[in-house]
Amino acid sequence: MSSRVGESTRLKDEAGRRQNEQADMAATEPIVEMTDISIEFPGVKALQNVQLKLYPGEVHTLMGENGAGKSTLIKALTGVYKIDSGSILVSGGPRQFSGTADAQSAGISTVYQEVNLCDNLTVGENVMLGNEIRGAFGINWKKTHEAAHEALVGLGLGDLDPRQPLSSISLALQQLVAISRAMVAKSKVLILDEPTSSLDANEVEGLFAVMRRLRDQGVAILFVSHFLDQVYAISDRLTVLRNGEFVGEHLTRELGRSQLISLMIGKDFETLASLGSNRRRDARESGEQPFYSATDLGRKGSIEPVDIAVYPGEVVGLAGLLGSGRTELGRLMYGADRPDTGEVTIGGKSTEVHSPVAGLATKIAFSTENRRDEGIVGDLTVRENLILAVQARRGWARPLSKREQKELCDKYIVELNVRPSDPERPIKNLSGGNQQKVLLGRWLATNPQLLILDEPTRGIDIGAKAEIQEAIATLAEEGMSVVFISSELEEVVRLSERIVVLKDHRKIGEIINGPDIDADTIVDLIASDGADAAGVQAFEPEPAAFAAEGSIN
Amino acid sequence: MTSVIERPSAPQSPHTPSPVSRLKPNLETLPTLAAIVIFVGMIIYGEIAYGRILQFSTLSNLFINNAYLIILAVGLTFVILTGGVDLSVGAIIAISSLVGVMLANAGWNPFVVIVLMILIGSAFGAASGILIQYFNVQPFIATLAMMFLARGLASMLSTTPERLADESPIRTLSTEWKVIDGPKINDLVTTPNVIIAAVVVIIAFYILHKTRFGRTVYAIGGSEQSATLMGLPVVRTKLAIYIISGTLAGLAAVVYTSKLGIAQNITGVGWELDAIAAVIIGGTLLTGGAGFVLGSVIGALVLGLMNVLITRDGSIPPEATTIITGAILLVFVLLQRLVVSRKRKT
Numbered sequence: 001m002s003s004r005v006g007e008s009t010r011l012k013d014e015a016g017r018r019q020n021e022q023a024d025m026a027a028t029e030p031i032v033e034m035t036d037i038s039i040e041f042p043g044v045k046a047l048q049n050v051q052l053k054l055y056p057g058e059v060h061t062l063m064g065e066n067g068a069g070k071s072t073l074i075k076a077l078t079g080v081y082k083i084d085s086g087s088i089l090v091s092g093g094p095r096q097f098s099g100t101a102d103a104q105s106a107g108i109s110t111v112y113q114e115v116n117l118c119d120n121l122t123v124g125e126n127v128m129l130g131n132e133i134r135g136a137f138g139i140n141w142k143k144t145h146e147a148a149h150e151a152l153v154g155l156g157l158g159d160l161d162p163r164q165p166l167s168s169i170s171l172a173l174q175q176l177v178a179i180s181r182a183m184v185a186k187s188k189v190l191i192l193d194e195p196t197s198s199l200d201a202n203e204v205e206g207l208f209a210v211m212r213r214l215r216d217q218g219v220a221i222l223f224v225s226h227f228l229d230q231v232y233a234i235s236d237r238l239t240v241l242r243n244g245e246f247v248g249e250h251l252t253r254e255l256g257r258s259q260l261i262s263l264m265i266g267k268d269f270e271t272l273a274s275l276g277s278n279r280r281r282d283a284r285e286s287g288e289q290p291f292y293s294a295t296d297l298g299r300k301g302s303i304e305p306v307d308i309a310v311y312p313g314e315v316v317g318l319a320g321l322l323g324s325g326r327t328e329l330g331r332l333m334y335g336a337d338r339p340d341t342g343e344v345t346i347g348g349k350s351t352e353v354h355s356p357v358a359g360l361a362t363k364i365a366f367s368t369e370n371r372r373d374e375g376i377v378g379d380l381t382v383r384e385n386l387i388l389a390v391q392a393r394r395g396w397a398r399p400l401s402k403r404e405q406k407e408l409c410d411k412y413i414v415e416l417n418v419r420p421s422d423p424e425r426p427i428k429n430l431s432g433g434n435q436q437k438v439l440l441g442r443w444l445a446t447n448p449q450l451l452i453l454d455e456p457t458r459g460i461d462i463g464a465k466a467e468i469q470e471a472i473a474t475l476a477e478e479g480m481s482v483v484f485i486s487s488e489l490e491e492v493v494r495l496s497e498r499i500v501v502l503k504d505h506r507k508i509g510e511i512i513n514g515p516d517i518d519a520d521t522i523v524d525l526i527a528s529d530g531a532d533a534a535g536v537q538a539f540e541p542e543p544a545a546f547a548a549e550g551s552i553n
Numbered sequence: 554m555t556s557v558i559e560r561p562s563a564p565q566s567p568h569t570p571s572p573v574s575r576l577k578p579n580l581e582t583l584p585t586l587a588a589i590v591i592f593v594g595m596i597i598y599g600e601i602a603y604g605r606i607l608q609f610s611t612l613s614n615l616f617i618n619n620a621y622l623i624i625l626a627v628g629l630t631f632v633i634l635t636g637g638v639d640l641s642v643g644a645i646i647a648i649s650s651l652v653g654v655m656l657a658n659a660g661w662n663p664f665v666v667i668v669l670m671i672l673i674g675s676a677f678g679a680a681s682g683i684l685i686q687y688f689n690v691q692p693f694i695a696t697l698a699m700m701f702l703a704r705g706l707a708s709m710l711s712t713t714p715e716r717l718a719d720e721s722p723i724r725t726l727s728t729e730w731k732v733i734d735g736p737k738i739n740d741l742v743t744t745p746n747v748i749i750a751a752v753v754v755i756i757a758f759y760i761l762h763k764t765r766f767g768r769t770v771y772a773i774g775g776s777e778q779s780a781t782l783m784g785l786p787v788v789r790t791k792l793a794i795y796i797i798s799g800t801l802a803g804l805a806a807v808v809y810t811s812k813l814g815i816a817q818n819i820t821g822v823g824w825e826l827d828a829i830a831a832v833i834i835g836g837t838l839l840t841g842g843a844g845f846v847l848g849s850v851i852g853a854l855v856l857g858l859m860n861v862l863i864t865r866d867g868s869i870p871p872e873a874t875t876i877i878t879g880a881i882l883l884v885f886v887l888l889q890r891l892v893v894s895r896k897r898k899t
Contacts, residue, residue, distance in 0.1 A: 101781075105784070118772045118842070119776075120774065120843050129768060130765060130768075138759060138763025181783065
């Protein structure tokens with residue numbers, strides 16, 4: 001169906017051509033048409049003459065690097081940002097919304113990357129919030145729950161009990177609940193802003209099934225994702241943005257992957273291909289002492305005792321499923337959590353790393369996976385975020401001089417290619433990839449000898465990803481020890497010299513990287529271990545749960 | 554291109570709620586249930602230790618003496634459910650009751666006086682709400698400012714107790730009606746004030762559980778950002794809850810003044826904290842999003858009963874009352890922490 005819609009769109013321009021079929025007629029008219037949209041923030045042109053057309057019954061992907069203007073365009077459509085010029089037509093008439101609520105009442109619903117629901121309420125209450133069915137005596141809860149159930153059935157979630165608390169279901173299901181809200185509001189346009197970034201492959205498949213179902217019902221879907229596989233699996237049409245400018249609109253099946261990447265980053269992607277290809281030596285053969293080594297390092301309820309060593313100039317990857325204990329191990333090494341077993345030797349000396357301060361003092365730095373909540377301080381500037389760790393190490397009584405601060409900023413902004421390069425901009429206004437670069441710079445500024453990076457490339461675009469990977473490879477070559485944690489196995493394999501594989505909160509093996517090793521090697525190792533699928537599934541912590549625990553500790 | 558790690562099997566079907574999730578609603582009501590248990594426990598203990606607790610006259614007086622606190626606690630329940638706080642209610646009682654008594658003594662129509670007393674509360678509540686919502690002031694600071702303002706205005710009006718004439722129609726609100734004529738003085742009595750408090754509680758319960766406004770209050774407490782993004786009228790709702798809280802403080806002033814017949818600029822010092830304590834003891838999370846208005850009623854009664862027991866005991870110095878209140882409060886807050894951490898883990 002989707003391809004037919006695509007073709008009929010083409011035909012639209014041919015004068016006098018009329019389709020007889022009513023459905024096709026409707027499909028040829030875009031439900032949302034944004035023309036020549038420009039938005040300017042103080043000092044930055046966020047969007048310049050951008051076009052976007054959404055058609056009913058079509059999945060339209062918005063592609064672009066971080067900072068290309070995807071989020072800004074979505075916010076322009078939903079009225080969160082005011083447009084400076086251009087026009088927005090919805091169902092043929094000009095509209096300018098005053099905010100999310102206004103857009104929603106006109107049939108344009110948005111589901112954000114971070115699920116925006118209330119986890120103190122039940123599933124059904126969340127689905128119906130603001131649309132509860134009322135009788136003569138206030139809300140009729142029986143009918144409201146029935147309506148919630150109907151909406152869930154519409155997405156193939158009929159088995160979900162609306163009276164269940166929202167907090168008891170997985171993040172993926174919460175995302176679908178958020179979508180079902182849009183269906184209750186009878187939305188004609190559904191915007192999904194990076195809905196897949198915290199879902200695993202099966203969950204993504206579930207989401208796509210729902211998206212296809214909605215598309216077939218005639219909903220126009222605007223989809224944002226960084227995963228090319230996903231884009232090609234689901235979308236019918238895509239619009240590419242770069243640096244706030246419109247690059248082009250294409251039918252997905254007519255555009256190859258490398259073409260698409262070139263369009264996005266505006267250059268060939270040799271940068272990616274050449275990465276890390278020569279990082280295939282075993283640091284242990286050089287006869288050096290490991291910088292960091294631990295035996296029986298463990299913490300009850302978090303990870304079973306593990307032996308791990310990291311040599312100077314070596315990248316050790318931690319691979320495993322979400323919840324396998326890879327983050328926990330990283331936190332133990334840094335001292336963010338207090339280990340209750342194990343002996344740690346750093347630089348040849350027996351040491352105890354029981355707190356982040358101790359970690360910093362022993363030249364260990366840890367960059368969190370939870371960039372937004374535990375990483376950046378959103379209201380502070382790039383400069384202030386960058387110097388945070390150095391300043392903390394020096395103590396607040398001895399502030400860095402303006403000159404030292406400037407030197408640090410200039411150094412890392414250039415080295416890591418932070419864009420925009422203005423150190424006085426609040427960091428929350430930077431894209432995810434650039435925030436990550438600043439965080440990396442923050443830890444590098446402390447001159448660590450062991451850098452622990454937890455998901456440094458999650459949710460950032462392919463260009464920034466390449467830059468960060470490159471930076472890691474360079475650092476290792478200069479002699480730094482790196483522990484690299486990522487759920488993208490290709491990335492782990494590409495960068496690491498040794499890979500520690502974790503499963504169910506214990507170490508199940510260690511792989512020395514070499515020409516024969518690829519992502520499948522790791523998958524096989526995990527799959528063959530115990531082969532107890534049920535066990536893995538039973539433990540299913542969500543990123544949010546980790547964040548919560550972190551803040552308690 | 555990028556293969557994200559797959560889980561061995563689809564986690565797509567937690568359709569049969571686990572036993573843990575079935576327990577969850579109970580976890581939420583646990584603090585309120587605990588408050589009820591403690592209340593009943595206090596009654597039983599008092600009856601055994603001192604006698605004459607579990608009888609009509611004592612229980613009637615408990616409601617009559619604490620009607621104003623129940624009304625205040627209901628108002629604060631709304632505010633605390635959204636994660637906010639209102640420190641101005643005690644001072645509002647001072648200014649509202651002073652103005653009321655002075656105008657009544659000056660010969661104003663009592664109905665006009667009562668309406669005016671309530672509206673004074675609404676005005677302060679609206680001012681707090683506007684500061685919080687449009688000037689982005691923390692609820693703590695905004696209502697603190699209103700507290701100082703109201704207390705200061707009251708002190709400017711008068712620093713000596715103002716007596717309401719005994720024959721003033723306002724005092725009829727505290728007329729005691731015998732419902733059951735028991736032996737000796739053991740009668741079940743009620744006053745219009747108690748009925749006003751009961752009506753307030755019922756309306757508040759209805760609003761919180763049966764209207765979209767009420768659900769928005771809970772949603773804001775769960776996550777204000779989510780509520781905004783879900784398109785709920787967050788601004789309007791937050792403004793409204795501070796007006797509700799102020800209005801109920803004005804009403805509490807009417808109830809209190811009619812009962813005591815005296816108004817003074819130092820009336821109600823610290824009552825906002827009593828009301829907050831009642832709400833917390835009643836099981837409402839201080840961070841918002843969970844709690845029940847009926848719990849706050851129990852909380853107010855626990856505080857009231859505690860005073861009765863201390864008086865009856867005689868050996869506990871009245872000065873120690875606040876220590877005991879503090880201890881009870883601490884126990885409940887710890888209980889809440891336990892519940893919250895249990896929820897996080899599941």
